[in-house]
Amino acid sequence: MGRNDDIKEYLRGSRKGGSANRLEREALSDPFLFEALEGLMTTPGDPMDGLIRLERQLEERARLSRKKRWGWLYMAASILVLAICGTLWYVQSEDKFTEPVIAQLSSPSRGIILEDGQQIEVGRKENSVAIGLGGKDSLGKIESPLAEEYQRQKQNTTRENKVVETMGIIEMADEVQGVSVKRDSILLMKSKASIPENVVEGTVVDEAGNLLPGVTVMVTGTSLGVATNAEGRFRLTIPGTKAHLTFNFIGMKSQGCDVKAGEQVRIKMENVQERLDEVVVTGYSMVKKQIVAGAVTTMKASALEDKTDVVVAPLDVIRFNQYVEKALQYPKEDLDKNNEGVISFSFDLNKKNTPSRIRIQDSFSKECNKELIRLLSQGPKWENSRSGIRIHATVRFIIGKDGEKPKAVLSIVEPEKKIGQD
């Protein structure tokens, strides 16, 4: 790109010296260069603006095309993933009535043990088979015909070994279970189609044991949730048999808990121990007051109330200055001449929140102008600021002393108002 640099040098500089002469001589034998130089030098205005803009546009063009290619790949990949998920989900929802055995006869006609260990007593009461849960009163009964059959079978076992299987429905609390009774086993089957989704209930208290109303109870990772009522109780429907719940309350530590459907839980919330220390917030990083440079202005509350919409977000200014710290290429000419100073300028933010239409009002160095334009166009987008408005700012170029590295700092200028009306 040597020739391009020569051209820029020629345009910017005094057009004297060996390299200028070489370029001119080359132009005498190269009509392309000749016409180009003619165009660049005879048109009013600074051609450098146009050159920089074009450079940036071309780079953008290259980046865009690369993005597009990857974009297609990502699109295809995500469609594939979606298709797979869709199929899986469809397949899963297909099975309605599985028949996992969730209970077996513990000993003949004594009781059955559910898969999670609960004991159900099976007793005979008149014409029904009563099923109780864990010693409590019966929660349901089997339809009579079934009971009869069962009884009859008991009587007939000695004579025949007929296997009789009868199906019935029992209701246990809120769940409907399918029951299959064979000669020596009773199967409780879950019917997914007819059972409502699983419910978890509970109580939330604080460290002292006081009931906590208004605690949010969420199924972790989803948007399913409820709040505890005035008595600190909640009732939440979970998808599936197990879930992890998160309990949140302002001023208290978040709690997590694994629960199973049908469970009753009791959650104790703890107070948050740490106090919030006073901090100075300048965007996302917390900085002690005396270290902060430049971008923070102290304003009285009254001044804040008077302010109309903030056009430029302080966060963007900070981000820009952070970028400049890394990316600044202080022009060598000015470094050598120990040239530093302030550039006043203004710019628009276009729809993409990128600086555009940069106008330099006052400056101390053409090289630094160019560097400023480069930094603005290659720097981060001003995402938090309003677009479409002309922003006025200054950038101070500082060379640095005793081995400090050179820097540049941007500050926003209020066009009409004066800041700091204390």
Add this chain to the structure above:
Amino acid sequence: MDVNQVQGNRTDEELLHKYCAGGELVYLVEVYKRYMPLVYGVALKYLKRSEDAQDVVMQLFEELIGKVKETKIESFKAWLYTCVRNYCLMELRKRSRNLSVSLDDSFMEFCDDFHLTITGEDEERERALQECIEALPEKQRISVNHFFLDELSYKEVEERTGFSLKMVKSFIQNGKRNLKMCLERKGIRSYGTE
């Protein structure tokens, strides 16, 4: 961007080849960037306005995306020059019926620069060169000496001689032509006119 650093050393042909092979725009952008100031400059000369010229640069690029793949290109620079000029002329034709392009460049003779430095290699040539320079009209001689021998730029020659910039350019161009003709008459061919 890493890509840019890698491409710095490749020739135009290599970059174009890579572009035609893989279709990745980034290579075309790279080679176009090398000549972008020239394209912009020429566009400025024809269209006069900065915004229009910038549009030309970018629109021409879009055209190149397809054209480059279809055309067999010997020298990208020369071909690009033709493209720019044609594009600009088309644009001008679109905008106004009266097409006026300055003709001074058609009077320009572009020939490779023969070095008028005395290298001491070819005595015959050196002597002929000296004679021809002496034979030039005074102002041409002065300008030619300053420009080619002393390697001063136009501006510097202007300052030294007091001739206006336009005159300086005119003297140099005419002087160069005269020298070429003079040397040819003496049977010496200037460098690089193969």
